Amino acid sequence: MAGRELVEVGKKGLDLLYELEKSPQSETPNIVKDWNYLHFNDAHIDSLPESIDRCIHARVIETACNRLSCLPQSIFNMPQLTKLDLSLNAFNSFPIVLSGMTKLQSLNLSYNHLSELPMQISGMTGLKDFNIGFNNFTTFPTALFNMSKLETLTITGNMLSNIPVEIKDMTGLRKFFLFCNCFTMFPIALCGMGSLKELYLGNLKGLYVHHNHISYIPADIVSMTGLESLDLESNNVTHLPPQIRNMKSLVELNVRGNPLVQPPEHIVDRGLDAIKRYFEALTTTGAILSSRIQVNLLGETVAGKTSLSRTLQRGTSTLTILADRTRVVEQMTWNSHQDIVFNINDFGGHDVYKIGHPIFISKHGLVLITFDLLKYDPGNKKHYQFYIGNWIEKVQAKVPGVKMAVVGTHVDKVEDLDSKCDKVEKQLRDHKQKQQDWCKSQIKKIEGNTDGTQTSIPPAYADKISKLMALKEQVKNIPDSIFWVSSKTMKGIKELQDFLVTVAKDHAVQLPKMWVEAASNICNKKYDDSPCNTLELDEVQKLIKQYAPASWSQEVETYNKKVHLATNDILNFLADCGDIIWFDSSPSLKKVVFHKQEVLVNVLKAVLNHDKADVLSKLLKPMNMPRLEAEDTQDKIFNRGIISKKAMELLCEPLCLSSTEVTSMEKLMQKLELCYQVQEEQSFHFPCLLTQERQSELDEKWPSKVSSDTTQLALEIHFPFQCPEGIYEKLSVRLHNFLEHTLTEHIDWKDGVYAQLQSCQMQLSREERHQQREMANSTTDWVITIAIRGSDLLEMWPVLSRAHDYLMAIIEEDWPGVSYGKYLVCPHCTSEDREEPTRFKKEILEGVNRPTNVLCKNTGRYISADLVYPPHWKQVVNKNKDVLRQKITEPDLHYLNNLFFQEGIFSDYEYEWIKESPEKTAVFLDFLTTKSDKAFDILCQFFVEPERYKLLELIKY
């Protein structure tokens, strides 16, 4: 603002200018001469006054959201004007008066009706930033080719499908925004533009009808030597060119929402460096079309899973003898063809593997639901559900999207084979149809479920709809025909093998030879004679060095780094295929590779053992514990869910784990949130082991009736028929870790947790509830309730909201496909102790419209919206202003001020004021609370980083 103070003027100034327009001879008041920032957005005007040039010092005019279709000629006489915002107006043609304005640097004409630009525009020699997004351009405006000084061009949301080669004449262009156009090919003309730094060719998904559908990225892209950022989000790109690895200046690449095959998804997820390394390894070590696919055999006990898996692997009939039952999980590998490897997981009849299930089954794998056709009676209605239906539903809920097929075994023993098979297949088709119909009806219900108060579907509902759509697709994808096999006569085995090979070929990806060879060597360690239960990272690195290209060893300085990164890449690849379990995001667990699933499952089984006598006998083994101590330990395990480190070691003793392995397993159990550490006791608390009922002393701390000076906020999650395993226990662990420092008291029991916090109380509980849906038809729901009691709603909402977010995250992680209903219990009904309180659909409350009062249907009364809607973020920011002032650092504030300015949230005036003020943060927060939700969203995104996460808690309810 070079020397001059900012003097902002709004609509009132406009009125004065209209007055002056009426008397052209009048003298210009000094105050008008001082204005340098004219803010006329949303002023309901059709034209600007001719007297606008009286503002001789005006540098900025913002006049968005009006009905302007032309400009006054006098604007030409405003020599200091550098920025003009004419977005969201009614221009049908470019206002030619601007073409002679050489000082104008920034012009925004987005959201008008332009379809061409005049050649005279080249007279705007000072223009650096030009926005003509969301107009009606069908071809690129050639008049722009003469504007070699233009640095940023935004032409998003038009109907361009091509860029002419003359674009190369725009040598000053640095940032080019082209998303939401009609490109079906990468605009090849851009390839020679060495000066371009940022290119945006993605889509704003779901917002506009016309999208870019680019499917091919030319190798020539490498000639864009200056490109730093490339956005290709939501196109149709399947392959990136390997040359991308040579784009030295490229530091940001967004390819989300593309059906990428090369590089494979798990590499893309890990960012540009991983992509570059992948192509580097492909080029230096050769490429192999490889497919490693995990095949999971699930089904009831003695269904014939192990026999089938061994028959597949050996290629000859292999029947188990009855004594040879799978204990937990048996792994084997079947190399059917060169470079197709099936990693078969044969799960035994035990339930224990279900804990932490997603870590065992890869979403890219295949699940075979296996059942014994001999035992199956198509006439018995329960058989379908028990042997097939429940398994399908469970897998859908746990690993949505995973490919599934159904296999019937023992066909050699079945007499009326054809008719029986037809009946089962019909039942499968009926089940699929029923599920599809259910999905459709749910979608319809949600779409019509906006309570009359909503203008759009709340995001939570939109999310539900997209999940239901995905489920519908998944159900459709289960093959209608069942595989009928006999591991005795080999009948049907060939057909099943062919199916597996077809699926594997569909999954095949080009991988670096080095990766494939090293990976297969690591996997073979599962089957060698070595007694080791896990692999150490150093050991794996040594192994990988054997496959490193010779050229690496010549670069002594980078050798170790290259091996280290290649190790990460290969282990990530194996973890993604489900061959190993490895957590590269955890510094301590990273050092251990869990390559034998059976070991892991056995540990879980040993520690989470519900057999009291068995546990006691393990503790009492000679040299272990004296009886009294063992009994006390047993009591702690089964009543309080507490296992000491020593007890953990004793329980795992039969598994012959090294002490490092025991420590890794402890860490893993904490990582899976099966337990949390109780520091002072050197113990671990496992909520899933609790057997104690709710203690009666709690009735005093948390009486069933809420006292008159207290408010209760309660959120209920209803699961139909059964509570998904492990969810409640994991929530209990996660909440403990969150509340640890604010807790003054914590008591838990089999189905609940009570916590006394500094400002409120919380009770988490799980119960089975019978719902009288129809007169003669009562059903069971499992309900998890998170209830908060206190007197200050502003203190209570954050706790409820946090617990809600945790529960939702856990469902997303462990049971992403499960269906549930989410309700907020009316606090007013609770205060009146009503047996059937009003339940507000939580998704409705997450919508955009927040009324002042809300109707409580059961009492017919209007209650304050503060009781059912979380406080507005502005209220929260205001409440925590003092703390925020202290906690937001100077560099962060500086960054935020710039960011808000760039995003158009802060005006020049606000930006400068914050910059100059001695009370920067306070002024920033004051301005912030006058802004729209977009400001809040940006701030949240900034605070979501781990180092600022605490700040997020101060702005979010």
Ligand SMILES: Nc1nc2c(ncn2[C@@H]2O[C@H](COP(=O)(O)OP(=O)(O)OP(=O)(O)O)[C@@H](O)[C@H]2O)c(=O)[nH]1
């Ligand atoms: N005749 C015949 N017998 C089979 C067939 N498949 C399995 N069996 C027998 O059925 C019994 C159970 O087979 P398994 O393969 O051990 O079954 P499983 O599903 O692995 O059993 P769990 O590991 O206990 O869950 C064994 O006695 C097998 O020999 C088959 O196709 N035909």
